[in-house]
Every structure is written in C-alpha cells, then in structure tokens.
Amino acid sequence: LQRTPFEDRAKLCKNAVGVALFSLMARKKTNLCVAADVVEAKALLDLADAVGPQICVLKTHCDIVRDWTDETGTQLRFLADKHDFLIFEDRKFADIGNTVVQQCSGGVHRIASWAHFTNAHALPGDGIVDGLRTAAGVENHGLLLLAQMSSAGNLLNKEYTSACVEMAKRHTDFVFGFISQERVIEGSEGDAFVYMTPGVKLSQEGDGLGQQYNTPTAVIADRNSDIIIVGRGIYKSDNPAATAAIYRKQAWDALA
Ligand code: UP6
Secondary structure, three states: OOOOOOOHHHOOOOOOOHHHHHHHHHHHHHEEEEEEOOOOHHHHHHHHHHHHHHHHHEEEOOOOOOOOHHHHHHHHHHHHHHOOOOEEEEEEEOOHHHHHHHHHHOOOOOOOHHOOOOOOOOOOOOOOHHHHHHHHHHOOOEEEEEOOOOOOOOOOOHHHHHHHHHHHHOOOOOOEEEEOOOOOOOHHHHOOEEEEEOOEOOOOOOOOOOOOOOOHHHHHHOOOOOEEEEEEHHHOOOOHHHHHHHHHHHHHHHOO
C-alpha cells in the first residue's frame, strides 16, 4: 500500500489546524499522541514537558485534573510552542449546538482558549458541529468526529460510522478527521482527513473495564490509521519519555 506523504495531505486538508498537524508530523517525523490522563496540573505539565519532544499531539481530559486553573491552559500552550505539538482536548461533546457553545468556550475550563482542537459525537446531528464552530472560530480551531470506539460492546456500528463520515464531509472547513479504529475514508478523498486511534499498547491485555488494545504496528500498518493514541502504556511506565520514544519509533516505522 502506497501512502500519500503527510506533507502532501496538508495541501488537501481545508482546516488550518489539520494543515498544521499534517505539516508538523512531516517536519517532526512523529505520529504519536500521548493521552495525558493524570489528575494534577503539575503532573500534567511535567508529563507534557517530558514526552513533548516525541509527540505530534498531547491529548488532555481537563475535567479529570483536580486543580485545573487558567494558568494550566496557558502553560500547556507554552509547552506546545516549546516542543512543537498540538493540544487536543478529548471532551467528546455530545449535546445540542447551543449547549456545546457554552461548554467549549465557557465554564471552569474555557477549552477553546487553550486547546487547538477537540472532538464530538455525531449523535446530536449537524448542530453540534455548528455550535462548536461558533464557540471556537474556524481560523485556529478544528474538530474530530468519533466514528468508532475502542471499548467492548460500543454502539457505534457500521451505519453510524458512515453517517459520521458524511457529516465530516459536510463540514470540511472545521472537521479535519476522526477518532476511529481504522482509516474510515479510502482513496484521495480520505487523504484530506486525519485518523487518530486510541486503544494502543505494546502488550495487548485489556484493563478489566472494556478497553481493547492493539499494537502500534497493527493500528498503523494493518488498519491504515495515521496517529496512535497511547495513555497508560506511556504515563504509567517507569520512564514515560523513554517509553514514548519506543512507541514513536514503532508507529513511525509502521508507516513505511
Ligand atoms: N479513548 C479511548 N477509546 C475511544 C475513545 N477515546 O480509549 O474509543 C481515550 C480514553 C483515554 C485514551 O478516554 O484517554 O483514549 C486511552 O487511554 P489508555 O491508552 O490508557 O487506555
């Protein structure tokens, strides 16, 4: 299978964050995203600083951080500039347009003020995309749709995935990719979108709570995804920076 280089896919993408992400991956030669699921602000910033040189994207769950302040977002942006990565708040929005405007721009977390992009379930319909576009502004923000999930027994079947794909195609100014378990749009049309896959670990046993893992090589080489998302496999290891380097190499080598 011949892959289109990321620098060429940057030219096909219509959203500025998507363009920036493809360009960054080509420049830095990494398709690793770390899921920084730690619960204190200092731990989050320390982890971001440690794995920063290895990653294209830092994925956050700001609502699990018990002492989050505006300064946490500011410091994350500082580290993103320092190490050249983008910040993805994995908020998985799932409400009506009017509500997600407030959830994305307001509240304690003010996600739109520090995250480069976030994600949403397609379940509520196109209004969720329009609401998040309003909250974020198109110029310097982007959105991923959850087309598939990694958890056992999830309800995102083939028909639902197809509907997500169609929704993304209606909003290419803002939606630049998917959270999915595989590449969900083939051919050159699919080259305009990025595919990010969670549920990745070198050892494949689950977590007792439904998570299902695949290896970096399986996700990139066999399922043709672009970016691996790794949480516990990295941040729970003895040396997250060194472990991130191992995942990075496996995921990048699997592109060839
Ligand atoms: N995530 C999944 N599966 C999905 C969507 N998102 O695991 O389908 C997220 C989780 C977590 C990360 O919310 O932040 O990806 C996976 O973490 P792990 O590597 O520690 O299992």
